[in-house]
Amino acid sequence: xxxxxxxxxxxxxxxxxxxxxxxxxxxxxxxxxxxxxxxxxxxxxxxxxxxxxxxxxxxxxxxxxxxxxxxxxxxxxxxxxxxxxxxxxxxxxxxxxxxxxxxxxxxxxxxxxxxxxxxxxxxxxxxxxxxxxxxxxxxxxxxxxxxxxxxxxxxxxxxxxxxxxxxxxxxxxxxxxxxxxxxxxxxxxxxxxxxxxxxxxxxxxxxxxxxxxxxxxxxxxxxxxxxxxxxxxxxxxxxxxxxxxxxxxxxxxxxxxxxxxxxxxxxxxxxxxxxxxxxxxxxxxxxxxxxxxxxxxxxxxxxxxxxxxxxxxxxxxxxxxxxxxxxxxxxxxxxxxxxxxxxxxxxxxxxxxxxxxxxxxxxxxxxxxxxxxxxxxxxxxxxxxxxxxxxxxxxxxxxxxxxxxxxxxxxxxxxxxxxxxxxxxxxxxxxxxxxxxxxx
Amino acid sequence: xxxxxxxxxxxxxxxxxxxxxxxxxxxxxxxxxxxxxxxxxxxxxxxxxxxxxxxxxxxxxxxxxxxxxxxxxxxxxxxxxxxxxxxxxxxxxxxxxxxxxxxxxxxxxxxxxxxxxxxxxxxxxxxxxxxxxxxxxxxxxxxxxxxxxxxxxxxxxxxxxxxxxxxxxxxxxxxxxxxxxxxxxxxxxxxxxxxxxxxxxxxxxxxxxxxxxxxxxxxxxxxxxxxxxxxxxxxxxxxxxxxxxxxxxxxxxxxxxxxxxxxxxxxxxxxxxxxxxxxxxxxxxxxxxxxxxxxxxxxxxxxxxxxxxxxxxxxxxxxxxxxxxxxxxxxxxxxxxxxxxxxxxxxxxxxxxxxxxxxxxxxxxxxxxxxxxxxxxxxxxxxxxxxxxxxxxxxxxxxxxxxxxxxxxxxxxxxxxxxxxxxxxxxxxxxxxxxxxxxxxxxxxxxxxxxxxxxxxxxxxxxxxxxxxxxxxxxxxxxxxxxxxxxxxxxxxxxxxxxxxxxxxxxxxx
Numbered sequence: 001x002x003x004x005x006x007x008x009x010x011x012x013x014x015x016x017x018x019x020x021x022x023x024x025x026x027x028x029x030x031x032x033x034x035x036x037x038x039x040x041x042x043x044x045x046x047x048x049x050x051x052x053x054x055x056x057x058x059x060x061x062x063x064x065x066x067x068x069x070x071x072x073x074x075x076x077x078x079x080x081x082x083x084x085x086x087x088x089x090x091x092x093x094x095x096x097x098x099x100x101x102x103x104x105x106x107x108x109x110x111x112x113x114x115x116x117x118x119x120x121x122x123x124x125x126x127x128x129x130x131x132x133x134x135x136x137x138x139x140x141x142x143x144x145x146x147x148x149x150x151x152x153x154x155x156x157x158x159x160x161x162x163x164x165x166x167x168x169x170x171x172x173x174x175x176x177x178x179x180x181x182x183x184x185x186x187x188x189x190x191x192x193x194x195x196x197x198x199x200x201x202x203x204x205x206x207x208x209x210x211x212x213x214x215x216x217x218x219x220x221x222x223x224x225x226x227x228x229x230x231x232x233x234x235x236x237x238x239x240x241x242x243x244x245x246x247x248x249x250x251x252x253x254x255x256x257x258x259x260x261x262x263x264x265x266x267x268x269x270x271x272x273x274x275x276x277x278x279x280x281x282x283x284x285x286x287x288x289x290x291x292x293x294x295x296x297x298x299x300x301x302x303x304x305x306x307x308x309x310x311x312x313x314x315x316x317x318x319x320x321x322x323x324x325x326x327x328x329x330x331x332x333x334x335x336x337x338x339x340x341x342x343x344x345x346x347x348x349x350x351x352x353x354x355x356x357x358x359x360x361x362x363x364x365x366x367x368x369x370x371x372x373x374x375x376x377x378x379x380x381x382x383x384x385x386x387x388x389x390x391x392x393x394x395x396x397x398x399x400x401x402x403x404x405x406x407x408x409x410x411x412x413x414x415x416x417x418x419x420x421x422x423x424x425x426x427x428x429x430x431x432x433x434x435x436x437x438x439x440x
Numbered sequence: 441x442x443x444x445x446x447x448x449x450x451x452x453x454x455x456x457x458x459x460x461x462x463x464x465x466x467x468x469x470x471x472x473x474x475x476x477x478x479x480x481x482x483x484x485x486x487x488x489x490x491x492x493x494x495x496x497x498x499x500x501x502x503x504x505x506x507x508x509x510x511x512x513x514x515x516x517x518x519x520x521x522x523x524x525x526x527x528x529x530x531x532x533x534x535x536x537x538x539x540x541x542x543x544x545x546x547x548x549x550x551x552x553x554x555x556x557x558x559x560x561x562x563x564x565x566x567x568x569x570x571x572x573x574x575x576x577x578x579x580x581x582x583x584x585x586x587x588x589x590x591x592x593x594x595x596x597x598x599x600x601x602x603x604x605x606x607x608x609x610x611x612x613x614x615x616x617x618x619x620x621x622x623x624x625x626x627x628x629x630x631x632x633x634x635x636x637x638x639x640x641x642x643x644x645x646x647x648x649x650x651x652x653x654x655x656x657x658x659x660x661x662x663x664x665x666x667x668x669x670x671x672x673x674x675x676x677x678x679x680x681x682x683x684x685x686x687x688x689x690x691x692x693x694x695x696x697x698x699x700x701x702x703x704x705x706x707x708x709x710x711x712x713x714x715x716x717x718x719x720x721x722x723x724x725x726x727x728x729x730x731x732x733x734x735x736x737x738x739x740x741x742x743x744x745x746x747x748x749x750x751x752x753x754x755x756x757x758x759x760x761x762x763x764x765x766x767x768x769x770x771x772x773x774x775x776x777x778x779x780x781x782x783x784x785x786x787x788x789x790x791x792x793x794x795x796x797x798x799x800x801x802x803x804x805x806x807x808x809x810x811x812x813x814x815x816x817x818x819x820x821x822x823x824x825x826x827x828x829x830x831x832x833x834x835x836x837x838x839x840x841x842x843x844x845x846x847x848x849x850x851x852x853x854x855x856x857x858x859x860x861x862x863x864x865x866x867x868x869x870x871x872x873x874x875x876x877x878x879x880x881x882x883x884x885x886x887x888x889x890x891x892x893x894x895x896x897x898x899x900x901x902x903x904x905x906x907x908x909x910x911x912x913x914x915x916x917x918x919x920x921x922x923x924x925x926x927x928x929x930x931x932x933x934x935x936x937x938x939x940x941x942x943x944x945x946x947x948x949x950x
Contacts, residue, residue, distance in 0.1 A: 049587035325582025376928030379881025
């Protein structure tokens, strides 16, 4: 059987690797972006100079041949679902028995005037970073529009080159649409600390170009004009499925799939950023644009393709990011406000760069999720506690089991417990006495 | 602040240029006094005297001519004995450095102290200014490896190649022709007199240079990792062991006329530990000598297995060891240059374990000779084995390549491919230790920072992205993978041995 995968990102490659682990199917991975699989999450580090492109490749180049995963660099123009054939931009025809579409995303543009000017771009692909390298030569001032995870990455990238950055966000504080206000403020302060000019409550009206068709300023909805030579559009990404719009494949924002990642056409599957769940689980987004979910979906789909039909199960939600120098880990469903049935506890270090939040049930005190800022926490511990609905007082009392900061780093457990006991007097957390060891 | 940083760099570079130019400065004149001060053995004095007569009182403008003439005189002396088969009279002691140094006159000799301050103190201050200015240029603490792959010096550019050649040439002179760097040794003479009570050797110079370089580059570590207590403590530890154990204590012992010993240096890294002259010196030093011998043996017989079991080989390699200390301070800017390929790992395993076997065989042969007095074993001269090891491993591998190739192959070339002690520690770490780098569940995003910054060339990401703990013989536990990880995925830990190889699978995927 010949499995063809369009897209060599984490979703497509995980599928390919796991099909190989379980079967002898012929595997072909097609990508227009790069010869080999690389880590998209590391693109920013290439620009900053922490790494070169070669360092972002998780597998050495010999890996693919050794594992009989064929790679082909080509752009797919159309898919003929009746004859199971792909047509590339070079008029090649490629046949398949099973097709996996994992084409990822493109930068979302929403029709701003001037959004196609030179020096205006988003950041998603390898080509985007290369473009950014050229676009930011001799740039003194840049504007970032939209305060999500890509926005903060681009802010860090530009800032590392000594470019003055103005960061326009729609909310009152950075990423307040997702982060609770305390956390959003913590990150906002940190952004300001770096000398990045974060401008809240501001939306883009238009991008103004010069006579050469290059950006020279942006205008905000409040009527303010900001001079700049570079504009980063980071209001989100959208599934890269334009080439499928006219086909028989059912699409909405993304390619519609069921829980098995099957599309409306037999033997055609979609996953990763470009897929949209027909029936997303409650409180889960229909399009999951995360590295982690792409990987999990790939594992599940490989099983299905190899004959063991497997539902994609998200499990306990988790995610991570890094806001300049502050790391962020989250476990469980944590939004900017707790659910009505939940109570919340937030602790922040006096210096304002470390914080943690725990949400728990108002009725039985069971833990529903954690946010960690500037402190690392073990996924295994958080996952188990949330899964089992451990009582919040026990969780707070036993936080030490999950702390994952480097050795000798300051432990704030006592302060957190004190703070919790003051804030939630009806749940008292008591730290168990340490076992005393004689020597070690 | 950027200007201040540049001033710091300029100060350093000027001092460094002066330091280099010293090699060509000075005049040389051999006198009766300087001859006697250098050739301390009175028999040798008498033997050499007739042949150095024509050098006496003559002023040399060139050091090379001076050394050439001295070597001619020495050869002439020795040739006569060799011709007459008077082997016991042949002079093997190398007096070239001492004679050259003591015969120096003119600028360098007259400005010894001034030049000492310029070359070592002011240059180090310049370096320190350069490092500390970064506190103000990057006022927010955090990992900033910005542009590391865009700078020539840290990405195998042309400056890196020059620097590497410089280091290799330095080691060549240091080990094989120290007389040519006599002016540098001359500068540290006063310090040597006050510390050891004797004049400086080139090894004293080396120890001193090693210490100030570690100290200055240690400041860089403190600035760079000020948000990471593990790195701060570890840096303090390596600097302490260099200054106290490797530099001060042996010099003080020398002053007290006791056998000098670096109490943290350990066989088989310290490959001369069982050489006859060292054993003789320890055995003739009474109780203290016996104790030193016992301590040296205790370290590798008991210390290694016990400490590695509880803490991993990091307790030595990145906390105590001198080679490791230099790699972790002076070598830190080059850590990203190590080769992470599977091929490199294969070479590493073969080479490093071969050196361990070689070290054991060489030491066994040396001890055989020590105890039996027989100089050959199975027809092979044990001195020859010893010479080959000293040259190939001690000089070429550990010195010239080990440090000289920092700018080309990363800062742990020796530790990774050559150090027999690292191989031994690694075997214990791999098979019987509580140490591991824990991977945090499925949080890895495969970005590759960890692998890129692993000085030992471990492909850390390959483990992390599978949810597997990193347990590798070569890991020195520097902790930088965990420090550069942007997602909090890695942690160095000593935990129960049980389950350390387990791979994390999400409950949904079990």
